[in-house]
Amino acid sequence: MIEAVGLTKRYGAKTAVHNLSFQVRPGTVTGFLGPNGSGKSTTMRMILGLDTPTSGHVTIGGHPFRKLPNAPRQVGALLDAKAVHGGRSARQHLLSLAQLSGIPASRVDEVLGLVGLQDVAKKRSKGFSLGMGQRLGIAAAMLGDPQVLLFDEPVNGLDPDGILWVRNLMKQLASEGRTVFVSSHLMSEMALTAEHLIVIGRGQLLADMNVKDFIAANSTGFARVRTPDTEPGLAEKLTSALSEAGGQVVPEPDGALRVTGLALPRISDLAHEADVRLWELSPHQASLEEAYMQLTQGAVDYRSAVPPQAVPGMMPGAVPGVVPGGVPGAVPGGMPPQGYAGDPYAGAYGPQGGAPGPYAGQPGPYGAQPQGAPVPGPYGAPPAPPQQPQAQPQPHAAPADPTQQHSEDAR
């Protein structure tokens, strides 16, 4: 059991972690998620007594880490796979850690076998690949057969076989009644491994709930409806029929319609009444990744130049009318709100982008009209999304076409 109460860490003017309170319970794998720089590693270091909190405290089994009589026997941790002296062999490295807590040398060979490094035990860890380094780090964490385990990005650099192994290991450790606290950026991996999630952004708690609730609270499933593209009028006809019935309809770049607020049979009935044929009517279940993206949009510190819509799994455009259950900082459409530079919490809480009360009344105003969207085109379609599954040429080619035609006309 890990318990953090009001955990705060400041580095000079920058607040890395602010008033973080959570509990990690035994018997389940708890995922620890957050964008880069959100304070995950700082929190882990504070749990392990490496960094002293500016205020608040964190205990493991009721004791601060530095007060534990034999810490490695109660808490095992993998913080950084490269946190070893490269000149030392894997076995000597583990042996020195084992001796530090009175663990017999036979246990060293046991954990080397457990992580599959027995053949390279005598090799200096400098030559290890990232995956082997991760295995060595996991071996070090397992050395004391502890009841609490912390893993920071344990599957980094592992091959698919290794990822599967780590996943099963985490689950097995949790099923033995241990507390397993794992941070990761790999959402698909977290969805398979963790039962409970703690999500932080900009050093503050965004969510602390089990995976299923998390997905339900932070995203909405929708129906994808496609009308025959041979008859352009049908889409408009269906859109008005569905809107009248109370559904929210957003066209997707490839011509499909994204419908929320109406059940699938109802959509079918409405289409039938409106005399519109359908080529597709499919339910779309939100994934953990989408829910996570939805939640952490406002809390991302380091953003790549490619708009987030291009991220695989994140659908272009916002889910209209989605009210992310009172969760702060969720900006539909993934538009980076301006003016984050100042107060780090202004971004995580409160309305942004000058849209007053964006979640209050009107359902779904952004899907149709994303405010302050820097991307041309109404749905924020990225200029060249490489992973666009059903990419059609029109939206991308459109900006280029007029100029071409002009030049041709000029001649």
Add this chain to the structure above:
Amino acid sequence: MTSPDQPQQPQPPRQDEGTMMLNAVGPRAGGPQPGAQPQQAPAQQPQQAQPQQQPAYAPAPPQAQFSGGGYVSPIPVRPTHLGHALASEWTKIKSVRSTVWTLGVMIVLVLGVGTLTGFGISASGTDLRGASPLGFGMFGMLLGLMCVITLGVLCVSSEYGTGMIRTTLTACPSRARVLAAKAIVFFLLSFVVTAVTTTLVALIETGLLSGQGGATPSGSEWFKATVGVSLYVAMLGLLALAVGALLRHSAGAITIMIGLVLLPLVLALFMMAESLQDLREFLFEYSIPSQLGVMYSNAVAASGPSGWDPLWIVTGLTAVVLGGAFVALHHRDV
């Protein structure tokens, strides 16, 4: 170093909780989770389709006690002490190449330069005029000192450089214990190696230079030129270790230590001004090479350190810096 007489001490409260919680958590031992929280399982979760891949790993036997915290290891948990840290640091210092390299080069330098000096003087047939032959070991030792300083710095700073320090302090949250163990292991190792080397050089020098008009060293002179010099060198290495712990940076700490050894002498050499005569004298007499010279000879100077003074001076300095390192390590974030 584990005291065998110490009975195993699983923390009493945990054992109590264990018996209380036994029924509640017992059925979970081994076996696939019997739906402890079935509603929490994500929909996509493939229920452990893969066979368990940990044949070598034997989890707790089913009858193992479970505590309120969940799992309890079948291996008894004992409180740790300095002895564990000493064993760990000994494993660490002997399992890296930098130890072998620095101490190896030190031995080669001290023995090589000492022997060459001895041969050179005996070949030229110079009359020693009552000087002790032990003193000729100093030139090699002055060079060997750099190696000991480097090892002292690396002892701590290499852990910071590689990130190993976080692993170490996760395995042993008592930072004072880690630093104390490092200091003791390093000091003893460098003292023993230096003592053996200086003794060898002293034997070689006295053997080569007998009958050239030198004084026959007394027992106390032998003791000072071997054990005394080794203590002095090891103490300077310990000072380097403390500086390394304060700076956490190998190159910076080594540079500072080499500056400390050489700079006063170099400064003194270039202080020509008459008004700086006193300062020049002071720098010259208290510079590390001069102090090392005092440790090798029994000459009583009119001013400056004499006898065993250099050892006390460097011990005092090391105590202060090492104390600072303890305080810094305790309060700093790693």
